[in-house]
Each structure stands twice: as structure tokens, then as C-alpha cells.
Amino acid sequence: MKFVDNAVITIASGNGGRGAVSFRREKFIPKGGPDGGDGGKGGDVIFKVSHNITSLLDFRYKPRYIAENGGSGQGNNKKGRDGKDMLITVPVGTEVIDFDSGEVMADLTKDGEEIVLLRGGIGGKGNTFFKSSTQRRPRFAQPGMPGTVRKVRLVLKSLGDIGLVGFPNAGKSTLISKLTCSHAKIAPYPFTTKTPNLGVYLGDNPDGSAKTLTIVDIPGIIEGASEGA
Template sequence: MTAVVDGFVDETTIVVASGSGGDGAVSFRREKYVPRGGPDGGDGGRGGGVVFSVHANLRTLAYLKMRHRFLAEDGGNGSGQRKHGRDGRDVEVAVPPGTVLRDAATGDLLADLSRTGEQIVFLRGGKGGKGNWHFRTPVNQAPRFAQKGVPGETRDLRIELQVIADAGLVGKPNAGKSTLLSVLTNARPKVADYPFTTRSPHLGLLRRGERDVVLADIPGIIEGAASGRGLGLRFLRHVERCAVLLYLVDLGDEGVPDTVRVLEAELAAFSAALAARPRLVVGTKLDREGAPERLAGLIEAFPGDRVLGISAVTHEGLDELAQAVVGMTGGSA
């Protein structure tokens, strides 16, 4: 299965295989004045391995979707004069930071690749077989057999991408997530006044003094998302690594507290751990008529939460929000 939205690929399946070891050789020394030379069969080369490496310049799994199969090279066979077969070349699988490897059949977690520059040898190539030179004995000085190379391994993998961010923006469509990301950070997501403008995750860097915080904006979540409605739930994996979640609600709408409860329920349906993550409740579009009164009602409805009101148009509340996010995430100096 491959998951693609507007060219953004965050899930796909691939086949990886390490190379088989080369066979050992059956050979005997034959020279002009040595008519009965002993065995001199060389060993087979080792098969190539499967290496996953993390590259900062990659943002999606589109490259894996296009190629699908990654096969390492087999080792070369041994030959006479005790010549060793050539080792097979490794195959490199380049992935973006935040890539998770799972067994395609069971879903078991096999590796979590989150650090740029990280490399793991996922499958090792098969060992080369020994040539007949190794099997000479005082009793059998001319062995006519050699060892076969060890076969390589093949695995079917499901590859998932979980973007690396410190804080995640969650909310219903048109809650102002993309607008907020654009005014707080260096990101320039598509912004328009209709639902599901955001169709893939966007990252932005919030910088305050010497502190940096990465924010992630995902498609809007609607009621019933846990049952497959809308786009947002499938993208919630992209905020699973976040230390803080920002619940964004539109203060221009009625029933603002109910919107927060819908978000809570949908996140809990996806992951109890994610729903329990530290959070800020943020009322957006504070410049709208009636918004200050709705913000007061939101604060009253959630006394245990820190609730902030902001306007991306007038920039009211943005500094306080930025300071709160940096404080909750710790920021990177």
C-alpha cells in the first residue's frame, strides 16, 4: 500500500534483499612441472548488505515508491590459485528523518530512523563459501567439493514517515493553522478560505532569540475522522513525536468548547498517548465579531488548561503564544 496526497508520500511498501555469498571453487594447482598439484580453490565473496541511511534533504517517501525493490549484489564465486571472489556491493536505501520501518505482514516495529546522518545495516549479505583448499586432509589430499555460499535474506517492509517537530498544530479545517504557521515561522503553506487547504504536513521554524522550535501543521480533523472521514486522522502520526500539541479553534464559530472536545475525542481514538500529550488551547481569529466573548467562555470551560487568544491579522497574542510554545518545548539553543 502506498499513501499519496498531492505528491506527498508518507507510507509505502518495499522489498529489500541482501546478496547471497559466492560459492567456493573446486580447483587444483596445474603447472608445467607440478602435474599433481594440490587443491587451490578460492573462497566465494560475501554478498552485499542492505543499508538504510537518513538524509536531511529528503522530505517524503516518493523515491521509495518509485523504485520499490532494493536488491544488493551477490558475492562473486571463488576461482583457482586461491583467488577470493569479489564481495557484492551494498544497496543503500535513502530515507528522510523520522522514517519508521515495520514488518509488512505483522506491523512490528523494526527500526526508527530519526537522526540525520544515521545509518543502519538492516540486512547483512550471505557469507561466501569456502573453496576446496580448506578441506584438504592427510587422508584426502584432493577434495573434489567446496562450500556453497550462504543465501541472502529478503524482507517485505512497510515504511512510514513521521515528521520531526517539537510542537504540532491540530484543529478542524479552517481553524487558521496554516495562517498561524505562516506568521509565526518561515513556512509558506497554502492558505485559503475553504476546508482542507492543507493536504499534507508542513513544517516551520519558530525562532525566538537563540531558541528554535519546529512546528508541524497537519490537515484539519473533523468529527468522525476516526471512522475515516476527512484527511486529518491519517496524518496524526506526523505529530506523534511532538512534545506539545496546540489545539486551534476558530473564535468566529459558535460552540467553541465543543470543538475542543471533538478534537480530544478524535485524538484519543487514534492514540491515548497522543491525547494525553501536554497542550495549549489556542483561540484563533480574535479579530472577529464576538470572538472576545467566546474566548472568555473557552477559558471558563477549560480551567485546567492554558488558553490563549490570537489574531494572525492584527498579530494580537502572537508574542505570548510564541513564548509559551518555546517555554513548553524547551526550544533548541
């Protein structure tokens, strides 16, 4: 499995629902007052950290995450239903960075941590809200507020479970390539590895459940190896 330490995705919170224009209709009240309910709130975009996830590979195959829109209000002062939140689960050590500005929107370092990154739009007010002494039968309502769309880069800062340390040209890159199918540069001369290579090993726990280990191939320990000197 190839280790992926960054991915670009699009996230969007839900739009708020439209308020309703409605009037009471009862047997002996043919021209009742307004009873239009408010629209529901749009769903939020929430990021949650889990130690059970060790890479960002899955985000390459699903690049769009959109929360649900809020429902429209109804008569009899019924509020529209709130949109369902979009929950995005990421590994420990993930940074969420705005793709356009480079702003760090979240630095997720604790297992179980949750953060609301985008708030859903507020639902619009139904016509009941606009009734007044001068406006007895308002025939208008508010649209819901739009949600927010952002393109973000996810960057995983991983320390790794296992570090391979040794002298230059000792075969560390070859070993990590065989164990994890990573594509580390390999050549018959010293100082080939100038930056750490990362790979994920897939195995099994004694109980049969899946186990993943992040392995880091560190540049040779001789001074200047990281620069290829």
C-alpha cells in the same frame, strides 16, 4: 506535491559466492593440490538517514532494493569479490516495519545515522579449505549462503516545519490544499478536519537550490474538534 508518509518496499541482501573447485597446474607439478578460493560475501542492505529527504514519495515508484551477490572463488586461492551493498536513504523519523509480523526493525531518528538491516550471505569455502591428511584432493566446495528477503513498510513520523492552528472552518485545509496540492477534506461546516493533514511545499532558497517545507493542518483548537464533536 502530495505528501506520502508510508510506503511498502521489498529489500534483499546479496547471496554469498560459491567456493571454487580448482587444482594447481604448473609445468613440473601436473597433479598439484587444491587451490580453490572462497566465494565473496553478499552485499548488505543499509539504511541511511538524511535531512535532505523529506518524504517517502520516491519509494512508490521504486519498490525493490536488491544488494549485489558475492562473486565465485577462483583458482590460485583467489577469493571472489564481495557484493556491493544496497544503500537506502530515508528521511529523519522513518520507521522500518516488517510487513508480515509488524515488528519494528529500525527507528531512524538521527540525521546521518546508518544501520545494517539485512546482512549479505557468507561466501562458500573453496576446496582448499577441505584438504586434510585423509582428503588430499577434495573435489567439492561449498555454495554460498543465501541472502535475506524482507517486505517492509516505511512509516515517516513527521512533526512538520509549519503548523496551521486556528478555529474550526477558518480555511486551514483550503490553504494547505492550495500550497501543497494535498487532498484535505474541505466542507462548509465546522470540524471537517478530524486528523492532521500533511503536505509538502516546494520552493527555492535564495541561492536557487530547492527547498521543501512540510506543512501540517491541525484539527480545530476547540475541545472535541478532533472527534468531530
